[in-house]
Amino acid sequence: MAIARTDNATLFAGDAVSTLRLIVYLALAVALMVLDHRGGYLEILRRAGSAMVEPVYRLAAFPADVARATRTAVATQDRLASENRQLREQLLLAQARLNRLDTLVAQNARLKALLEAQKNLGLSVQFARLIDVDLDPFRHRIVLDVGANQGIAVGQPVIDAHGIMGQIVEVLPNSAIAMLITDPTHAIPVVVERSGVRTIAYGSGAIDRLELPNIPLSADVKIGDRLLTSGLGGRFPAGFPVGEVREVNADKSGMFAAASARPAAALDRSGEVLLLRDQPQPYGPPALQEDMGPPAELAGPAPEAQAGSP
Amino acid sequence: MQAWLFGGSLAIAFMLQLMPLPQPLLPFKPYWVGLVLIYWAIEAPERVGLGFAFLFGLGSDVLTGELLGEQALRLVVLAFIVLRFRARLRFFPVWQQALAVLALLLNDRIVMLMVRGFAGEAMPSAAFWIAPLIGMLAWPLLFLVFDDLRARLRASE
Numbered sequence: 110m111a112i113a114r115t116d117n118a119t120l121f122a123g124d125a126v127s128t129l130r131l132i133v134y135l136a137l138a139v140a141l142m143v144l145d146h147r148g149g150y151l152e153i154l155r156r157a158g159s160a161m162v163e164p165v166y167r168l169a170a171f172p173a174d175v176a177r178a179t180r181t182a183v184a185t186q187d188r189l190a191s192e193n194r195q196l197r198e199q200l201l202l203a204q205a206r207l208n209r210l211d212t213l214v215a216q217n218a219r220l221k222a223l224l225e226a227q228k229n230l231g232l233s234v235q236f237a238r239l240i241d242v243d244l245d246p247f248r249h250r251i252v253l254d255v256g257a258n259q260g261i262a263v264g265q266p267v268i269d270a271h272g273i274m275g276q277i278v279e280v281l282p283n284s285a286i287a288m289l290i291t292d293p294t295h296a297i298p299v300v301v302e303r304s305g306v307r308t309i310a311y312g313s314g315a316i317d318r319l320e321l322p323n324i325p326l327s328a329d330v331k332i333g334d335r336l337l338t339s340g341l342g343g344r345f346p347a348g349f350p351v352g353e354v355r356e357v358n359a360d361k362s363g364m365f366a367a368a369s370a371r372p373a374a375a376l377d378r379s380g381e382v383l384l385l386r387d388q389p390q391p392y393g394p395p396a397l398q399e400d401m402g403p404p405a406e407l408a409g410p411a412p413e414a415q416a417g418s419p
Numbered sequence: 420m421q422a423w424l425f426g427g428s429l430a431i432a433f434m435l436q437l438m439p440l441p442q443p444l445l446p447f448k449p450y451w452v453g454l455v456l457i458y459w460a461i462e463a464p465e466r467v468g469l470g471f472a473f474l475f476g477l478g479s480d481v482l483t484g485e486l487l488g489e490q491a492l493r494l495v496v497l498a499f500i501v502l503r504f505r506a507r508l509r510f511f512p513v514w515q516q517a518l519a520v521l522a523l524l525l526n527d528r529i530v531m532l533m534v535r536g537f538a539g540e541a542m543p544s545a546a547f548w549i550a551p552l553i554g555m556l557a558w559p560l561l562f563l564v565f566d567d568l569r570a571r572l573r574a575s576e
Contacts, residue, residue: 131495134472135492137488137491140488141491142488142538151481154481154487162481169433170437172438173439247446247543293543314544316442
């Protein structure tokens with residue numbers, strides 16, 4: 110009896126997996142991929158199915174959350190106390206630094222008012238928590254617990270306490286997916302803090318490494334230099350720490366120097382992140398065009414319109 | 420009951436695929452979705468055809484994917500090979516099956532590399548090739564657990 114069934118099953122399987130069917134399905138898959146590559150339909154589909162997808166993400170993150178909660182619950186009083194003390198000290202330090210910054214901000218505002226500058230560096234941020242799921246170990250993506258309903262949009266920079274983490278690449282109603290700066294397909298315009306050299310930092314695919322492959326040999330880049338966002342390209346606002354140069358070598362052709370850097374943000378440890386609210390568009394080229402409007406004598410109505418538009 | 424086990428195993432495969440691990444361990448995560456599909460293609464081909472593999476892959480793409488159709492393609496290839504050699508795979512001892520699974524998963528990685536290459540993504544690091552080995556090690560465990568569960572269910576029916 111059992112043997113007969115197996116035989117049938119084998120025969121059936123042989124029919125079911127004809128090469129023709131394989132070719133049809135492969136063609137279908139390839140067609141889908143090409144369409145999606147061109148049109149980004151996956152995002153639309155995922156958004157449509159977000160009622161399904163989001164609970165699955167939360168469910169998958171649940172065991173890790175429980176583990177973390179348990180660890181906190183059973184942590185010794187002693188360790189909590191020491192951690193508390195440490196955090197208190199850090200807060201004190203940060204507060205002191207902030208106080209000093211406040212005066213600087215005030216001073217800056219005064220100077221700017223003197224210069225009649227329109228731009229302001231005010232930072233509007235939104236707090237978000239990581240949903241601890243792993244989409245693909247070889248693509249550096251993180252899932253955040255805020256989405257379109259919380260006013261998140263594609264392109265918003267993601268930062269933590271130490272520096273730039275990445276940017277939002279996909280938004281679902283109640284969660285968002287961000288690409289880290291170490292993703293192999295990510296690039297971020299940076300400037301070397303000490304010398305002002307501008308270059309681009311590419312993701313390397315390793316969580317603790319950024320590549321700066323094409324720096325002119327004459328450029329002044331040394332080990333230990335801090336990299337900041339340059340604000341070029343208009344995606345990331347200027348002045349945020351990106352990383353620290355770890356290595357500088359000549360590249361293979363000998364025409365350029367190639368450096369690698371360690372990201373400043375705690376990419377693999379941060380549980381809470383900040384999303385920058387306002388897109389840094391005003392720092393980029395489009396704003397410049399607006400500024401080049403009528404001459405200052407006719408500025409009466411023009412600033413009106415500008416103040417009204419954002 | 421068998422249907423419940425079938426559905427449950429697919430759901431668990433998705434969960435395991437999404438489950439976070441400490442950063443250094445991430446490359447070691449086996450392709451659970453593929454492993455579960457291989458198991459059911461060997462044991463219950465009346466449920467798992469190419470069409471099912473395709474749909475399962477699409478579901479996986481929506482959950483974890485970047486490109487719609489990538490995992491559908493990979494799983495169709497996987498299911499096709501398994502179903503073609505099913506009569507032999509079925510009667511292999513477990514360790515030999517594990518070796519076959521290693522070959523299948525390595526092939527899957529190559530397909531994945533091709534797809535991503537065409538999509539213009541960068542070459543992944545050497546750690547990319549570790550996961551199939553872990554998949555091979557996970558296979559006997561998965562196989563024995565599922566076989567045991569199914570035997571129990573059959574006994575209770």
